[in-house]
Amino acid sequence: MSGSVGVHALVRRAHEERVLAILRERGGLSRAQIAARSGLSRTTLSEITGDLLARGAIVVVNTDAPRRAGSGRPAELLALDPRSGQFLGVDLGHTRVRVAVADAAHEIIASGVTAYPAESSWPDRLAAGVALVERVRGERGLTLAALQGIGVGVAGPFPAGAARKDVLAAFAGRFGGSAGAGDQRRDVPAPVVVDNNTRFAALAEAILAEARDVLYIRLADGIGGGLVVGGRLVAGAGGVAGEFGHVKADAAGGLCRCGKRGCLETVAAVPPALQAAGVRDLTELRDRRDEPRVRAAMERVAEAVGRVLAGAALIIDPEQIVIGGPLAHAVPEIVSRAGAVVAAENVGGTGPLIRAARLGDDDGARGAIAASFRQSPLLNGYPTGSAS
Known part of the structure; x- marks a missing residue:
C-alpha cells in the first residue's frame, strides 16, 4: 500500500510541476487553457489547482470578462503569486539600452531606457545598462531581493568569449550574485541568460x-x-x-x-x-x-x-x-x-x-525576460504539504 501511495505522490508532484511550468512561461491563464496545455483532465486539474491555491503557490489574478464575447460566467485567470519572483530583462542595442522588470505573473512592473552614442565602447554600454537598472530600481522602490532570473540581449551575433564574460560579470555580479541587489543577501544566485537581442525579440513575438x-x-x-x-x-x-x-x-x-x-x-x-x-x-x-x-x-x-x-x-x-x-x-x-x-x-x-x-x-527586453522565465528555478522550494 505504501508503494502505491508513493507512486501517487510522485505523479501528483509531476502534475503540479507541469502546471507551475506552464504558468511560469505563459503568465495568467484560465483553467481551460491550462488543461489544454497540460493534457490533464478537468477533474485532476481542479484538484491540482485547488491545492496550489490553498498553499499560496498560485493566485487568482483576474478574469477573462473584458475579452469575452459571450454571456457565460467569466473564467478565473490563475498565475504564480506575483510577489514570489522578479525577472530582469536588458536589451543592449546599438544606440540605447532598455530594461524591464517583471513579476512572477508576467506583469511589467518597471522599465526604462537610456540612449548612448553609436560609437560608445563596449564597457561604456555595459556601464550604462547597469546604471539604468539601478535608476529604475530606485525610481520604483524595488529591492530586487526576489530576483529569480536575468536576461541580457546584446546587439550583433551571439556574445562569446570575453564579451559574454563581461556581461555575466556586470549583471550577475551586481544583481544576481550572492550579495544580490543593495544590502539584500541571496542564498542562490539568479541565473543569467545571454543572447542576441534580436533573437530575444523573436521569442517575445512568438510567445505573443x-x-x-x-x-x-x-x-x-x-x-x-x-x-x-x-x-x-x-x-x-x-x-x-x-x-x-x-x-x-x-x-x-x-x-x-x-x-x-x-x-x-x-x-x-x-x-x-x-x-x-x-x-x-x-x-x-x-x-x-x-x-x-x-x-x-x-x-x-x-x-x-x-x-x-x-x-x-x-x-x-x-x-x-x-x-x-x-x-x-x-x-x-x-x-x-x-x-x-x-x-x-x-x-x-x-x-x-x-x-x-x-x-x-x-x-x-521582454524576450530576455521570457527566456529567464523558461529557465527560472522559481518555486522549487514552495510548500509541498503532506506527501500522502
Missing part, C-alpha cells in the same frame, strides 16, 4: 502570437533576425542563426561593415534606405512615403527583404514571418510588399503568415 515556428527580422540601424523552432530559440553552431542582414541581396552592392559586399544590410537598414529615398530621418520618410522617389526606394527595400525571407522560408517552413523594426514601422507597405515576394516564391501549401511585429522597442 502563441506560435511555435517563427522567422523574425528587424529593420533598424542594422538588420538582425531570429528563429524560433518548436517554441525554442535557435542560436546555431556558431551563434549566428538568423543573421539575415548579412545574406547577399545585391551582387553589385556596396561594402558592408562585415567586410562583404551587397549584404541585405547595405540595402534595407535604416541609413541606406534613408539615403536612397533622399530623406533625412524616419519621420520625413513616413511623411513623404507616397512620393515617387521615396515609394520606389521602399519598393526596392521590400523586394530585397522579400527575396532573402523567401529563401529562408523555403528551407525552414515557418508558421509565421514577422517583420519589425523602425523602418517597417515608418513604412508599413514594406511588410505587405515583402510578403507578396515570399508568397510568390512559395512552392506548396498556403505558406507562412507574414505580419508586422506587434511589440515595440521593448521587444528585446
Whole structure:
C-alpha cells in the first residue's frame, strides 16, 4: 500500500510541476487553457489547482470578462503569486539600452531606457545598462531581493568569449550574485541568460502570437533576425542563426561593415534606405512615403527583404514571418510588399503568415525576460504539504 501511495505522490508532484511550468512561461491563464496545455483532465486539474491555491503557490489574478464575447460566467485567470519572483530583462542595442522588470505573473512592473552614442565602447554600454537598472530600481522602490532570473540581449551575433564574460560579470555580479541587489543577501544566485537581442525579440513575438515556428527580422540601424523552432530559440553552431542582414541581396552592392559586399544590410537598414529615398530621418520618410522617389526606394527595400525571407522560408517552413523594426514601422507597405515576394516564391501549401511585429522597442527586453522565465528555478522550494 505504501508503494502505491508513493507512486501517487510522485505523479501528483509531476502534475503540479507541469502546471507551475506552464504558468511560469505563459503568465495568467484560465483553467481551460491550462488543461489544454497540460493534457490533464478537468477533474485532476481542479484538484491540482485547488491545492496550489490553498498553499499560496498560485493566485487568482483576474478574469477573462473584458475579452469575452459571450454571456457565460467569466473564467478565473490563475498565475504564480506575483510577489514570489522578479525577472530582469536588458536589451543592449546599438544606440540605447532598455530594461524591464517583471513579476512572477508576467506583469511589467518597471522599465526604462537610456540612449548612448553609436560609437560608445563596449564597457561604456555595459556601464550604462547597469546604471539604468539601478535608476529604475530606485525610481520604483524595488529591492530586487526576489530576483529569480536575468536576461541580457546584446546587439550583433551571439556574445562569446570575453564579451559574454563581461556581461555575466556586470549583471550577475551586481544583481544576481550572492550579495544580490543593495544590502539584500541571496542564498542562490539568479541565473543569467545571454543572447542576441534580436533573437530575444523573436521569442517575445512568438510567445505573443502563441506560435511555435517563427522567422523574425528587424529593420533598424542594422538588420538582425531570429528563429524560433518548436517554441525554442535557435542560436546555431556558431551563434549566428538568423543573421539575415548579412545574406547577399545585391551582387553589385556596396561594402558592408562585415567586410562583404551587397549584404541585405547595405540595402534595407535604416541609413541606406534613408539615403536612397533622399530623406533625412524616419519621420520625413513616413511623411513623404507616397512620393515617387521615396515609394520606389521602399519598393526596392521590400523586394530585397522579400527575396532573402523567401529563401529562408523555403528551407525552414515557418508558421509565421514577422517583420519589425523602425523602418517597417515608418513604412508599413514594406511588410505587405515583402510578403507578396515570399508568397510568390512559395512552392506548396498556403505558406507562412507574414505580419508586422506587434511589440515595440521593448521587444528585446521582454524576450530576455521570457527566456529567464523558461529557465527560472522559481518555486522549487514552495510548500509541498503532506506527501500522502
